[in-house]
Amino acid sequence: MIRLYFILLLCFCPFFKAQKKHYFLIDTETKITRKVKDSTSAVKFLDSLAQSNYFFTELKDVKKKGDTTEIFYNKGKNYNETYVELSDSIVQKLKIQKGFFTKSLDSTKKSINKRYIDEGYSFSRIKSKFKGQKNGYPIVELDINKNDKRTIDGFVVKGYERIPKRFMKNLEKEFKGKTYDDKNLIAINKTFQTHPFVTLERQPQTLFTKDSTQIYLFMEKKKTNTFDGVIGFGNDKTEKFTLNGTLNVNFRNMFNGFEAINLYWQRNPDKGQTFDLQADIPYLFKSNVGLNMKVNIYRQDSTFANVKMLPALYYHLNNRNKIGLRGTFETSSIIDTLYVQGKDYNKKGIGLWFEMTEPTDIDLFLYKTKISAGYDFLTTTYTKDNIKANQNQLYFFGEHNYHISGNHFLNIKAEGAMMDSKIDFSANELYRFGGWNSMRGFNENSLAGDFYYYGGLEYRYLIGNQAFFDFFGQYGQLNNKSLNVKPKLYSVGLGFNFFIPLGLMSFQLSNGNEFGNPFKFNDIKIHWGILSRF
Template sequence: MKLFLKIFFILFCVFVQAQKKHYFLIDTETKVKKKVKDSLSAVKFLDSLAQNNYFFTELKDVKIKGDSTEIFYDKGKNFNQTYVNLSDSIVDRFKLEKEFFTKNLDSVKKNINKKYIDDGFAFSRIKSQFKGQKNGIPVVELDINKNNKRTIDGFVAKGYTRVPKRFIKNLEKEFKGKTYDDKNLIAINKNFQSHPFITLERQPQTLFTKDSTQIYLFMEKKKTNTFDGVIGFGNDKTDKFTLNGTLNVNFKNMFNGFEAVNLYWQRNPDKGQTFDLQTDIPYLFNSNVGLNMKVNIFRQDSTFANVKALPAFYYHLNSRQKIGLRGTFESSAILDSLYIQGKDYNKKGIGIFFDMTEPTDIDLFLHKSKINVGYDFLATNYTGENIKANQNQFYFFGEYNYHINGNHFLNIKGEGAMMDSKIDFSANELYRFGGWNSLRGFNENSLAADFYYYAGMEYRYLIGNQAFFDVFGQYGQLNNKSLNVKPKLYSVGLGFNFFIPLGLMSFQLSNGNEFGNPFKFNDIKIHWGILSRF
């Protein structure tokens, strides 16, 4: 009470000397002199001391000298050890004890205030009131000034704004109306981490008005076009040294619709060639429905050629997951009449698929995790023999980058596929796998099967954020009914990946073989590649 009477005296003196311009607060203990702009600022400063554990702040003297007013005060001892008496509103909301002793009043106030902030009261303030002493220790009552609860009311795009409208609508659908707190702000920011097309120049900013809370997103467009080239060296089936390679060019977001066009070509040592053309439009007519069109052509030297079209529509479950329907139209023609293992056929059918991709914060990795699962029902017509049969096909791919600790990571990857039918499959319709992006240590697409799986682990040691060294091992098995073989396979190897001005360069040595066969150094495969963004 004495403190407030003395503060009233200050205000009275200031009123009398209204023409005076300079105000100084002087700590009698430390002699620290603090200038404030007016009398109201002086009162707020002294009140803040009482609110921050200096419960016995005492006004000592006020001296007026010409155009200066000097206010002398003694803040006394800082009592962080107190008896706490909580207001009924705090007790009822968080089910806390009404009275207790604490050795850290600051921590108690901070924890209570954080609970209110997490509930959306962004401008809540804990009020302290000195209620006397108990055994020489202050008794303090804590109450809350909550102000209004804040929820996220919308987003405002800044910087690169030519993003699909549906992208912003999806953000609003996910976050609009939710509590304004750290948890949701982190989730919003995470939506942009390693987004394939855009990034944030800075953390999301917030504009508070009396009636709304708007999140400002300062976006910028990424360089997303990529060129991925791989050159491979190894021996073919006749142990002859051959050169093979892969070219993969992606044009992405050129028209600011998050669209993508992919061109892929591959040549393997056994004279097989693959060509893919794929187009993806993620937001058709400003909706969450996307369109994917893919054409695949495979030719095995002068033996046979396959052509496959895969039109698909999918729906965005959220920013990382999608589910879709796809059609399959495939035909194969035997080019060499002496190739009796193959058959001319036509296939058509429908399937479903699910895709999930979790982004990564590490530029050296493509993603943190990825899952792709699919099922197709196909009607097959073997035209040369006038035989018809139905087929079921299943596919799974999964990958996860596990952070062990520090610079140590473990990449876990697995893939499998199966086709099922009442009749035997021809050799030209089997799955083809093996090589750089699947079971390494084998030539590209050199393994053929109606059922296969493989899984592997790759230890990665990061050197800063510019390179990593890896050692890997893989195990797999395939089933080829037409040849009546079920070999168990393995591959081992090591590699080095690092950034250069052109992009991410990769170098890898690998060796794969069937269990039971002797290890041959001349079967080692060498791959060198570069991934460049432009």
């Protein structure tokens, strides 16, 4: 052991003068020289070697040359294999035996210390004390200096500070008062890694004071506005080659309130057109209540036109989940008097809906998981027939990008909807689906029914973070009571998606058909699109 009394005798002897002294510690084995500011620092350093498992450090020599003192020492062997005796407080905490032999004292100390750190004792320190030898190995007593327990007391925002106050209140509600440990720090960081509007420029930083623990968040605003354009090529019902397309523009967080404005237009090969306008305000009056307003217009050439309004209020369960109430106000007018399958009608009602979105940290994907479901109770009035009927409508959508391994991913997607009534539905009020974002291989909105579902698997192979190939297959079914048909459908295809300076470019080949019908190459659909963020 270190002979501290001898060091003190040498360091504090009467021949020390008032002038500035220089102290050097020299390891006789490695020849490494360390300069310290005074004799007290030299004593502390030599004493600390025992905490690093050098229990038999010896002082070899002390030489004084003018105002310079050189202290020569030999650390001896590093004993990582030792007998351990734990203090009563550690034994009571860990519920383990008091004494044992370990082949790695460092790992033992680290493991014990981590248990205390995980409970908020961020500045805890394991103390080692040499107690003798046994069978050629040291006996070391371990004790803990816990210091004060730390909890998260608040957040300080730096950088991009114009974020909704309610968002920060929700963050504080989730983490304030919780133990300051790695688990909660990782959860805080993950919240921003996958957030759709903001990200962190660096890892959260911590300011410790005597009475508080503040987490500093260095935020950066994401580019969240998107332009999504798709051009499709295929044949219509008359086997005529047609050009169709989709435009989808999202303006998001332009006013720093996490709000969103969406404009959507689509033209299908059968001369049908869809126009959507949607606005979303997530924190209305700085509360957790959000407002969503949507207007949908669908016109089928010169046959009929539908106009639907969907005002909704919702509540943020957390940053990823929300539940809400919505109203439905819909009207449909028959333009072509020869179109006898359709009827003029008005609908109104109320519904309940839920939505969950888990963002992704892979730029090639829109999100990791998305689930939405809804139920609506509606009253329909067929104006010319003066008939009223109640309707129930159900809807479900789910999508998840599952990481298989390495660069291999599996996209799982399913959607379904059902409307129920005691009277028959008119053709102009049926669900319409099919196309790029639903049942691929079919023309946009070419499939209609009062009930439908489809599901699909898509294998994706990523090429770095700039591109991916995909192969997919889908199966679905629809029911159209008025036509008394229940076709079973399938679609298959492949695609390639890659980043260019403008954004994410997508190219896709697909073919869809009804089971039992022959496969036709001229039914192959070609879609080319680009998703740009700005």
